[in-house]
Amino acid sequence: MAQPAGISGAMKETGRGARAEPRRTCGRRRSKYLIPTLAGIAALPGLCGTAAADPVADPAVALFATLAQFSPDVLIGLALVLGLIAFATTTAIVHVRFRRQTLERETFAYGEISRLEAQIEEARALLLAEPQIVVVWRDPAAAPEIIGNTPAFTGVAAPSRILAFGAWLTPSSAREIDATVDLLRRRGVPFATTLATPDGRHVEADGRPVGSAVILRLRDITGVRLDHARLHDAYRGLESESSSLRTLLDALPVPAWIGSEDGRLRWTNRAYAHAVEAGDPQEATTRDIALLDKASRAQAAHARANGQPFTARLPVVVAGSRRVFDVLEVSGAGGTAGIALDATEAESVRVELAHVIGAHRRTLDQLATAVAIFGADQRLVFHNAAYASLFELDPAFLDERPTDTATLDRLRAARRLPEQADFRVWRDELHAAYRSLEPREHWWHLPGGRTLRVVTAPNPEGGITYLFDEVTERLALESRFNSLTRIQSETLDALAEGVAVFGSDGRLGLSNSAFRRLWKLDASVLEGQPHIDAVAEVCNPLTADVSVWTRLRAAVTGIGARIPSEFRVERTDGSVFDGSTQPLPDGGTLVTLRDVTDSVHVERALVERNEALVAADHLKSSFVSHVSYELRSPLTTIIGFAQLLDDTAIGPLNTKQRAYVTHITESSAALLAIINDILDLATIDAGTVALELSDVDVRAAMEAATEGVRDRLAEGGLRLAIEPGNAAGTFRADAKRVRQILYNLLSNAVGFAPEGSTVTLSAEQRDGEVMFRVRDMGPGIPPEISERVFDRFESHTAGSRHRGVGLGLSIVRSLMALHGGRVAIAAAPGGGTLVTCTFPAAGADRAAAE
Secondary structure (H helix, E strand, C coil): CCCCHHHHHHHHCCHHHHHHHHHHHHHHHHHHHHHHHHHHHHCHHHHHCCCCCCCCCCHHHHHHHHHCCCCHHHHHHHHHHHHHHHHHHHHHHHHHHHHHHHHHHHHHHHHHHHHHHHHHHHHHHHHHHCCEEEEEECCCCCCCEEEECHHHHCCCCCHHHCCCHHHHCCHHHHHHHHHHHHHHHHHCCCEEEEEECCCCCEEEEEEEEECCEEEEEEEECHHHHHHHHHHHHHHHHHHHHHHHHHHHHHHCCCCEEEECCCCCEEEECHHHHHHCCCCCHHHHHHHCCCCCCHHHHHHHHHHHHCCCCEEEEEEEEECCEEEEEEEEEEEECCEEEEEEEECHHHHHHHHHHHHHHHHHHHHHHHCCCEEEEECCCCEEEEECHHHHHHHCCCHHHHHCCCEHHHHHHHHHHCCCCCCCCCHHHHHHHHHHHHHCCCCEEEEEECCCCCEEEEEEEECCCCCEEEEEEECHHHHHHHHHHHHHHHHHHHHHHCCCCEEEEECCCCEEEEECHHHHHHCCCCCCCCCCCCEHHHHHHHHHHHECCCHHHHHHHHHHHCCCCCCCEEEEEEECCCCEEEEEEEECCCCCEEEEEEECHHHHHHHHHHHHHHHHHHHHHHHHHHHHHHHHHHHHHHHHHHHHHHHHHCCCCCCCCCHHHHHHHHHHHHHHHHHHHHHHHHHHHHHHHHCCCCCCEEEEEHHHHHHHHHHCCHHHHHHHCCEEEEECHHHCCEEEEEHHHHHHHHHHHHHHHHHHCCCCCEEEEEEEEECCEEEEEEEECCCCCCHHHCCCCCCCCCCCCCCCCCCCCCCHHHHHHHHHHHCCCEEEEEECCCCCEEEEEEEECCCHHHHHHC
């Protein structure tokens, strides 16, 4: 759009100048109307034809005085003139203000247009500065506008043929750009892709809708792509190396980490996460869990600030346990990296070595053998108390670290060395150990009759170690030992038992005549210390079971645990030997044999008889069990019919008939109880009874057991006292069996209690056990039968009002054994009998486990 000359001139000036020009124009226009108006007002006196008023007088008074002199027609004309002047003035002012606002708006609009044009020019310059071409479609029916740096595409395509993609692109790139440009122009679908030319160049294509227009940008990125490829390859190489290094660090069993410059974690391996008890390395990094304590981190930060690596051996808590680590942390341009090597074992070895050296010195100091260690400079390095005591040397002299020569000279002066014709030669021969590789042994016969065994052992780092053993007593002991050995040999030879001593190498060292006689061996066979294999080969023909000698050979020559053993040998002639092996302190084995043929024959006869008795007892139990099962069914029928006859609904019975029926019912119930007891014992013997453990209330169990004996208590005029004591509560047991145990004990007590007495049932809890006690005031248990009262079918009527079959206490003992408890019967203090049943409070399972 065309711009007025005034406006365009104003737009070329600065902002302040562009505004100043319209203001001057408005001032000239305003003066165009004001000057005639002011001239008309000034001409009023002339029009009125009067002289000027007195300048001294009031102007208003003078004006009214002047107007009063005119005629009405003149005044009307004057009023019309004044009205026209006021109207013209007002109209001029309004026009000037409107014109000024219009000019200000036009000035702002032309300023915005200039700014936008400048931005367009700047954008065009930026487009032309890049090696690219921009194609703009503003109208789908019109030709596009092509903008860009055409020389950048020299050799690629001319501007006029830039849209002929098949002429300068590869076929695949041409098909791709044709399809994407078509979608862009028809549907406004944006895209970004890279195209290739036949000559190996690369063009970046970017299409997108902008407002109502569609823009396609083509940029040559051949050099950029090559640089990017090189950078990508370098990055891939660095990334591969970094990944390999991180994989290696992650596989290390020691903590490793990478931190930022401020000390925060950026990466950790799995060992680090395990050390700080994090779920994985990511959690350790995210939570910034430090491996080192605060003081160690402060030392590392100080070293990092000084540009030095941080190395230290520190105690570190790893997964809840205290360890010692050698920590190395280095800093670089991108942060820090650290690794912690577990030095716990090395530190333990160092401490242990120090302890071992100290213990070694303390041990040597406690030895009876005198030890003196001289270094490579032949000066005394160490000596124990036995050395100073053996040669009676002054501690002050030894503390000065004397030389070996000075020590020998002092010992010679004190006559504590062997007498020598040429002491110098003898000393030089002794000092030859400093140049030797093997230990040497010397015998020193000192004045006074003492004998020393001296060993000079070269040290690996130089010097020698002297070991002094006083063997005066040992030689005397050896003499006495040889005498005792001869005496022992004669003593063993007089024994009736066969004795053979085999050495640690399996060879026969000693045997007596009884051993040769038992195995019918010639003395020539045992000469020359034969091996046990040779002895076994000779004895095997007389042995019924040859595996016995295999076990003997293992006991004599085995390198495992050497423990005493016993064995039995049966020979082919019917003889039986009981033998034993006893390891000896010197590594040998003592083998003894004794003839037990007669004892074995007697034992076998007794065993056979006992087996027959056991079989008879088992047959008896089986018979009783089967008979009990067979009796139970008809007995149940008898009880049922007796109860049916006793029922009044069937028909009335006379008194005698009712007494008979009652007697039948009671006798049948007693017989059924006996049969049930027999079946219980048979079931227990068969091992098929399973306890149903639960929490048993002590008080409830006691009361439930007393319900079955209340009728008998009333018949005998007895009183029952229940005393739960401190056992109130529960314990683990089979409630049904507990009631059965207590019922049997109460039934037994009621049978022996005298009329009018009291039967007491008490309980007590102590040391994890629950004890029930049943006491009666009867005649007590005679001592001669107290051990048999728990046997089956043992019944004693002394002092009892009835005779039982002797199964109640036997059942009690069996059920207590199933509970892991125990039962005891004894005379009660003050008379009577006291039966105590002890249950483990934790139950039979806990008792069995213990």
